[in-house]
Amino acid sequence: MLPAVAANQPCSGKKGGIAGCDGELFLCRDGSISGSKQSCSAVTGQAGQATRPQTLLRSGEGCACGSGSFCTGPRGGVYCLTPSGNKSYKRQ
Template sequence: MAANTPCSGSKGGIAGCDGDLFLCNDGSISGSKKSCAAYMGTGATSSQARPQRMLDSSGDCLCGTATFCTGPRGGVYCLTPAGKKSYVRQ
């Protein structure tokens, strides 16, 4: 029986970690609730994850930079290389 893994399917697999979030090969972030640092064995815990800056404008919210924007209804997201919003699971 196959198990779902972070960044599976069309996301193309795991490209790396952005703190505790999984950065996928398509540039988006995974909706997984798992800790990327723990999954990848980097030894970092959630308390050691990089701080996340929140911005109101969407110009500097690129995925993989630990910088996120807040949408008009309070959603937190980053922008993929294709310019699409990738929302962080709350």
């Protein structure tokens, strides 16, 4: 009998799996970003490619997940907006 291997994967569960990379972050199929500490480009085999700079905006306009831009919240949190309009916070 083989031992069961349980491992958390980026964008698992309700997030629907990995849709792509947003720099070093995993972009999930539900439009949010993963809280994983892993490097998306390294996991997907895109290591060595330059990551695009991440722009921090003050308003909620133009910071859609996957655009490379993030907004800062009133308490300093960094987030992007999912297609459904929810905030997806970047892990500190």
